[in-house]
Amino acid sequence: MTAEAPVHRARRSWSDVLLNVWGVLVMLFLFAPIIVIVIYSFNTGRLLVSWDGFGFDAFLTILEKPAIQNAVRVSLITALFAAIIATALGTLAGIAMARHPGKWVWWFLGLLLLVSVTPEIVDAVALLPFFVWLGQDMGIGLFNDGLVRLSIGSSLFATAVVSYIVRARLVGMDANLEEASSDLYAKPVTTFRRVTLALAMPAVLAGFLLAFTLSLDNTIVAAFVQVSGSTPWPVYVLSAVRSGLRPEIAAVSTIMLLLTLVALALVALVLKRAGDSATQIARTMTGG
Structure with missing residues (x-):
């Protein structure tokens, strides 16, 4: 028997090490503020910036303040309705762009892009x-x-996002099933409902969940169009800055962060169960 030659690991170059360190620094830069707000949501002090100790007082305070409860309720209801509107309009737009290509699609994509990049203040x-x-x-x-x-x-913005996602889902799929359904004398409505919509359903559900999370944070538009008695959570936080942020603000923000993460996880789960790879899931979620 001959002894196996020892396996020598390739030494990592300085460029690889520097790129890894740079990646870690970028991640810290992006997530450090979020980590801080999560930690301070467990602050027992009177003000958010004054750390007195660790506890769950801020979360319990949410149950004692009707103003906070009403602001969160308005935000959740608004996000749900906005997601329904965006999903209905965006799904139809995405299917139309995927199944009826032409020069008009690029003009329409340009309009959607304009909606996406227009500053919220406008x-x-x-x-x-x-x-x-x-x-x-x-x-x-x-x-x-x-x-x-x-x-x-x-x-508004959520509709553009759903349109991108649904179009990205259907563009890579052959229309043979829809053509076969028509050849079998199925009515157009039946073909749309049982074939086209079924193929697009993972993207539709993903678009709905993303539209819901995006609609939770629309501070500038909400501050302009709200009326008395319907103050959403972002506007409530904005007004609370004047009197000093309290730990319960961070507590609600932490809850909403968890809600957003759960929604994004559900998006990935829905697409994964539909047979998409990690690359396809990323492509669909970004509308690429």
Whole structure:
């Protein structure tokens, strides 16, 4: 028997080490503020920046303050309605772009990109007089409701995101199943419901969850279009800065962070169960 030659590990170059260190520093730069706010959510002090000790007082305080509960409730309801609106519009737009290609698609993608990159302050300034015109001048009382205003305002960016995701899902799929359904004399509505929508469903669910999480944080638009009695959580936090941030602000922020992480995990799980690889999941979630 001959002895096996020892296996020598290749020495890592300085460039690899530096790139790894740089990657760690970038991750710390991105997540350090989030880690700090999570830690300070367990602060028992009166003010957020004054650490007095570790405890769950801030989380218990949430149950004692109706103003916080109402702000969180408004944000969750608004995010749910905005996600429904964005999913309905974005799904139809994404399917249309994937199944009816042409020059119009690039123009439409340009419009979606414009919606995505337009500063929120521009959307907010445009939405406020628009809602006032519809609600007061046109006499459509629906647009005087704060939840309606917040839901529509939050759904703008989310609709573009859902459109990207659904299009990315269907572009890489052959339309043979839909053509076969038509050859078997299925009605267009039946083909859409049982074939096209079924193929796009993982992306639709992913888009819905992402739209929900994106709509939870829409501070600028919400600050402009809200009405009395429908103050969402981001606006509540903004107003609380004037009197000093309290630990319960960090506690609610931590809960919302967990909610966002759960939603993103569900997105990845839905796409994974649909048979997507890690690369495909990343591509779908980013609309690539």
